[in-house]
Amino acid sequence: MTSGSEHENYIEEMYRRGRLDDEGRMSALNTPPPEYAAALYxxxxxxxxxxxxxxxxxxGGGYLGEFLGPEEQLITHRDHASNPPYTDEQIHNIINPGVSGSS
Structure with a gap:
């Protein structure tokens, strides 16, 4: 995860150029601890x-998304500041509603 003034300047420039929306900007500036990204892996x-x-x-953080074409699509989001990382089962149930995760 990246932080610091160089990262913040980069994010603000991407936002100014329209490459990040409001939610993407705030997520990038409020970087969660590594275990939040690790949950998906x-x-x-x-x-x-x-x-x-x-x-x-x-x-990353409470965000889960999927690229369905040329653009990413939000699947779900929850605030990482007040929620733990997703579990394997939670991610499975979110991206595969109605599909059992057990083999």
Missing amino acids: AYLSSDVSASVTGRVLVG
Whole structure:
């Protein structure tokens, strides 16, 4: 994760140029601890995600998104300041509603 004045200046420039929306700007400036990004990696490497193939997912903090074409689409968001990282099962249930995670 990146922080500091150089990072903040970069984020503000991306926002000014229209490359980040308000939520993206605030998320980038309020960087969560590494375990929040690690939750998605842990999920994708677990048996729970065996049915997930060919999808491009992005996550960090309370944010989970998916690229469905040329643009990312929000799946869900929760405030990382007041919530723990997602569990494997929570991520699975969010991106695969109605699909069992057990094999």
